[in-house]
Amino acid sequence: MPQRPALPDVALDQLFRSARTVHAFQPEPVSDETLHALYDLLKWGPTAFNAQPARFVFVRSPEAKARLKPALSSGNQAQTEAAAVSVIVAQDKRFQEHLPTQFPVYDAKPLFDGNADLAQATAFRNSSLQGAYLILAARALGLDAGPQSGFNPAAVEAAFFPDGRYSVNFIVNLGVADPAGIHPRGPRLSFEQVAEIV
Template structure:
């Protein structure tokens, strides 16, 4: 897909058709998204695919009112999470010794790295989904503590944000909101 299709033409989906999203396509999205760069190749993002109404019902108590109906009717809702112990995989994914120990021995560094790079992973995931023809509806309107309690009671993974995923219903799109101009958002030094 072109940058036009991924950025300018793509929209945040506010509702979806009932067309299912097959598992092989979800796997393709992950296979593409995992190639996005993270610092020291840490890859702390984790994805929980809620593909059934029963699975999405577990989110109900945590959702804000404005996100409830669209989430319950989405073909797939993805919990984009971070693995707080991502560094256990460092010997497998990083080319130098000692990376695991440097994160394991510095909880503040590990937390900041997981948060920053896990969010990057979620962004790559949405771009990969768009590149493969899916529409995304990212959300932060939910109670993270309730999602963590329902899905990650051991505390290792922590919810970051949610993404409804499928084939968008264009009739439910909001008008596109303005974007800041270069001069408003950028500084040249």
Template sequence: MATPLDDQALDQLFRTARTFNHYRDEPVGEDTLRAIWELMKMGPTSANQLPARLVWCVTDEAKATLAAACSDSNRDKVLKAPVSVILGMDVEFHEHLPELFPHVDAKSWFDGNRELREASAFRNSSLQGGYLILAARALGLDMGPMSGFDAGAVDKAFFADTPAVRTNFIATLGYGDPATLHPRSPRPAFETFNRLA
């Protein structure tokens, strides 16, 4: 049986963790990006679909290309972050299921049904996006997930060679600068958005 995490770990992952738009001038190396992937890929998805496809924008050129597809309020965030990441979703994820979910013919569930694949790719890549954030926080980093971008332009710039992949969301990554934080936004009580049935 697993042991509950201690308060320090829960704080780092949830209670005192924050979304950052500004980061310290401290690089994030490829080894750290690989460590994030090694954690996030272990998070559960339906039938181990793993439809997320990540592009880690680490060069100035890649960040500039991504920033050009962002809203005015997000461009500077992308340009100044140590890393910006695009989380895409592969609607042809089912082609990998014979390897990723070998004990059942799960590929046949999705063959010929693009609508089902798109819904499943969006749902499960979004789950993986949550695991991405938690993995980064677990390794001492901070993230700033965002909307506010032209998904078609991002797809054209970064996924032109893989047309089955479409952008789900983008985020910045680094070591957050706490001096730039505003007060935490409120969170509702259990009773506000929950009910027991």
């Protein structure tokens, strides 16, 4: 199979080079159709054993935002309230129950049923990947994203996952950026500082 052409610069800019972590949003709604399109993109990102352990709660209504607010650090409350949608990226502690249909190559479920540490590490690593896919899918659809980890996990879980099956990984605010809340781009480490070709 020949190598596919690179995406044009305008797409690379939108996904990476011009994108910013957003801390302020304009009052523009995000529709159900857009949220479905967002998931329909991110779901194709690879996960180990095709496990797909991430679970997503799209917090949009004023009532749901009010449930989320007390769990947030004070510095994250205003931006979360202003965002059209705040996505709780969680992980399913029993993701392996879906492996027989999602990974039919062989029976991988017993690997995780008998090894809680492996199951937890797999759920965390791969739900983190899926959260990153969510950010890129949002940018691809023209939305801005503001991921955050400033919250009380136990409070989020008590408010949204009281049965204990899911645990929160991080939260991503989505919407249309308010230019007044976009900070200058922070520096990035160079290739030579972080990578080597061997």
